Amino acid sequence: MVFQILFNMLKMKSIKFLFISISLLLWGTAGIQDTYAQKGDPNLEELYAQTKQVGQFIRRFNGEEDLKGTRIYENDKTFRTEKLRASLFPFIFDTYSPIPASDLAAFQKQILSKPQYLEFYGEGFMAEVRCRFMYKGVPADVNLFMKLEKENEGHKWVIDEVYFANYNRGYFADTAQADKFLHPMSHELDFMNFNKVFAKGAAVEFYAAKDFYPSHLSIFLNEYYSGLFKFESVSEVRFHFMQIPGWYFEVTFQNRVGKNSGWLMTNLLNVSTFDSEYVKRVIMQKTRKP
Numbered sequence: 001m002v003f004q005i006l007f008n009m010l011k012m013k014s015i016k017f018l019f020i021s022i023s024l025l026l027w028g029t030a031g032i033q034d035t036y037a038q039k040g041d042p043n044l045e046e047l048y049a050q051t052k053q054v055g056q057f058i059r060r061f062n063g064e065e066d067l068k069g070t071r072i073y074e075n076d077k078t079f080r081t082e083k084l085r086a087s088l089f090p091f092i093f094d095t096y097s098p099i100p101a102s103d104l105a106a107f108q109k110q111i112l113s114k115p116q117y118l119e120f121y122g123e124g125f126m127a128e129v130r131c132r133f134m135y136k137g138v139p140a141d142v143n144l145f146m147k148l149e150k151e152n153e154g155h156k157w158v159i160d161e162v163y164f165a166n167y168n169r170g171y172f173a174d175t176a177q178a179d180k181f182l183h184p185m186s187h188e189l190d191f192m193n194f195n196k197v198f199a200k201g202a203a204v205e206f207y208a209a210k211d212f213y214p215s216h217l218s219i220f221l222n223e224y225y226s227g228l229f230k231f232e233s234v235s236e237v238r239f240h241f242m243q244i245p246g247w248y249f250e251v252t253f254q255n256r257v258g259k260n261s262g263w264l265m266t267n268l269l270n271v272s273t274f275d276s277e278y279v280k281r282v283i284m285q286k287t288r289k290p
Helices: 002-012 013-024 032-039 041-047 052-062 083-091 101-113 216-227 276-283
Strands: 125-135 138-151 154-163 229-241 246-255 263-269
Touching: 002 083, 052 083, 052 263, 083 101, 101 246, 101 263, 138 229, 216 229
Parallel strands: none
Antiparallel strands: 125 138, 125 229, 138 154, 229 246, 246 263
């Protein structure tokens, strides 16, 4: 029904009505919702139940919006109540995902009993954008990890790091050299043993600090400005959340018919034994191989 209205507006070539139609499609108005709800239109019920935006996912997670898309504010008695959040929970995680039921139950119990919420502008939230580039004339996928950075009175998305598989092949590839080191008395010889560090074929990265990992972003920018990369398109977007203590989860878009669709939690892991910085490095695939 709603899609038919949108189609008709396009035929009328009316920008005004098109804008109104898109607004109703995404958010709806109370009058339209009530009219079709009385008729029991299942398609409209599914439309409003779908989590169409990441911001909407966060609001429903926090109990700041109901299943009809109506915003709930602090002066409302249902704002962030345990009952509302529990009722919305089945609609914000992917029921088709392999998330263990025990983990899901433990996670829900924790966020409702504490209680704990998500913060769009808070730490522990980032986007991963998979892009298609032409690299040296050959199609290649590059993952850009984005974070929100505060600037003046607002925020902006910035590139925090890049992952490109080709760069990993150039570092820590020769595991036979993983035991290479400089003797602690090397300074007494004025580090004359540097000749073996920088010998032809030597894996110099194994002489770096244990926590060293090459910045793919720095290499990428250097090669981009050298003309080796040409942007083609964005092929996939996903979001990573590390804002709930002891847990990590991923949100991706599930395009299917039904109320359990849109931006949903598709991966949930108990990471209570790891610090958040390590989890972030794993997501970015920045762990040393040896």
